[in-house]
Amino acid sequence: MSEPRDELESWLSVQVQPLLPPPGTFERVSRQARRRRTRRAVLAGTGAVALAAVAAVVIPQVAIPALETGRQVSAAGSTHGPAASPHHPSPLVSSPVPAPTPSGPAGVAAAPPPLSVTFVGVSTGWVIGQASLTGQCDRPAAPDCVVLQRTDSAGAAWRTVNPPPAHGPAGATGVSQVRFLTPSDGWAFGPQLWATHDGGQTWAQIPTGGLRVTALETRGQQVFAVWARCTGTGQDFASHCTRFTVYSSPAGSDSWAPAGATLTAGAGAAGGAASLLLTGTTAYLLGPAGNLLAGPLTGASLQPVQQAAATPSGAARPSSTATPPGGPAALPCAAGPAQADGQPSRALLAAGASAGGGLDLLCTGPSAGGQQSKTVYASPDGGQTWRRAGLAPAAGTAFFLSGSPSGTLVLATSLGIEVSADGGASWSAAGGAMPPGGFAYAGMTTDAQGVAVPADPAQHAVWFTYDGGRTWQRSPVSG
Amino acid sequence: MEKFRATDRAAAEELFNACYPRLAGWVRRLVDDDDTAHEIAAEAFTRLLARWSSLENPQSYLYVIATNLVRDHWRRTGRERRALRAVSAASQEDPVLHPAQDVDVRALIQSLPDRLRQPFLLYHYAGFPIRDVATMLGRPEGTVKADLHQARARLRAALGESRV
Secondary structure: OOOHHHHHHHHHHOOOOOOOOOOOHHHHHHHHHHHHHHHHHHHHHHOHHHHHHHHHHHHHHOOOHHHHOOOOEOOOOOEOOOOOOOOOOOOOOOOOOOOOOOOOOOOOOOOOOOOEEEEEOOOEEEEEEEOOOOOOOOOOOOHHHEEEEEEOOOOOOOEEEOOOOOOOOEOOEOOOEEEEOOOOOEEEEOOOEEEEOOOOOOOEEEOOOOOEEEEEEEEOOEEEEEEEEEOOOOOOOOOOEEEEEEEEEEOOOOOOEEOEOOEEOOOOOOEEOOEEEEOOOEEEEEOOOOEEEEEEOOOOOEEEOEOOOOOOOOEOOOOOOOOOOOOEOEOOOOOOOEOOOOOEOOEEEEEOOOOOOOEEEEEEOOOEOOEOOEEEEEEOOOOOOOEEEEEOOOEOOEEEEEEOOOOOEEEEEOOOEEEEOOOOOOOEEOEOOOOOOOEEEEEEOOOOOEEEEEOOHHHOEEEEEOOOOOEOEEEEOOO | OOOOOHHHHHHHHHHHHHHHHHHHHHHHHHHOOHHHHHHHHHHHHHHHHHOHHHOOOHHHHHHHHHHHHHHHHHHHHHHHHHHHHHHOOOOOOOOOOOOHHHHHHHHHHHHOOHHHHHHHHHHHHOOOOHHHHHHHHOOOHHHHHHHHHHHHHHHHHHHHHHHO
């Protein structure tokens, strides 16, 4: 006889598998809702007795233009085109995935880098990783080690698709990460750069003149990347980087050109790091010295963000990088050494909810004994001024910070995921079964749905949330 | 007439993209049929969009509506099953096939009174916190907690009886 308590708990613990809408569902639902609104209006205006007589005439004449236009929803449920609202970070997440470096930035990583994930809308996404976990995938003679998989069901099922003909990251060659802007236009990078414009059927390598691509983001109709001069070896391709330049290209072509001044890293054995952040209107480059450049998404040159003439009370101005009011603004902390894929380890930048350029920044201290100080700063004006917003839990090492469209902060750490709905003032640990080693990346595709990548690639899975980051569930990646 | 602006449409579409797969999946687990799950999820969204401007918490509204639609579906299929049994003496089996691991608990949940079933599904299955469930159903949090406790006790007792 089975135990009744166990059976009930077992039934309740089974995760809900998403069921995607058939094509055209939203349009059909919208039409039906419009008819009901119209009927209700007719009822209110003429009375129920007259409804049957007039509805057939009135309903077709009532047009709600907003319902007849707008973005198209594809069969897979993904939206295409530029973000609908400029103050939303992006309903179309192209997700960067930093990799933790347990042995330090200059160390020789024994394990392959974590998976890298990118989503176009809520249903369609790609994961890139290595087929081998034994460190044999970083050899130029092993081009088949890179595996690219695609889902059109929000992770319910994955299938293997054609990857770029490259091996895993090894010094100046190989790839480790992926981004897609649309189902057609995608890029694999880190450190080499490859592009596809036919959904991955064919890939072309983009020459970078020996520079390594350590970050890449895409939004609207443009793609931006950080091309860096680095000397790191093996999988630490993004370590020992000294010069960083933003390049951009129209998403549909491969016309790459510099989009801003070259930034240099300060003194340091491991070099520095730089990261990219794209909001609805602006491309930001976080430089190695805590400097911030910004430019329009059109691809025009990024310029230093200028400090506000009058710094509001409480705004942060770091002593080491302070500049006179009106000069170039500096972040409250420097970028620090690179994580294994080039993302800064000491300054994690995310888009905030404020209209007109809200930004959030997590400044981290050294990790010791499983603890790390994590201070959150917020900027309401695109980085001109910063104020201290709160402290994230000290337990664990922070790997990645991201913001949902409405501004909820999601922090991936070596222990799991922390969520803040009040701009970093207070944090809650997310629920669900967390992988050993925590997460290298967590980001929200919408306010409700998000995806996270475990720090340990041996998990062969990504994690999804459908409740705004409160709980996460595992989605095995196998095609 | 209620206005439905372009911004409303964008927000509604975003909510649809974000919530439909999970809502439909949630319903599927309760009705064990993809087509019915789509019908219920689409109907819930239709009702939501028809009242869009007057709702403070669209997601909560969606799940409450879906819960009621699932209840109606269960009642309807229950009547159909009883009618089938009445006209077919040879048919002693349930004509609706269910996954074995789900059917017992689901059938028992169907038998719960509305007062207990609604908070049970919203809390244990949809994953809303007690505070939200209380708001959705217009009940004090203490009442919701008591209802959940009672629902679980009934289910455990019923499961125990069914296994004896």
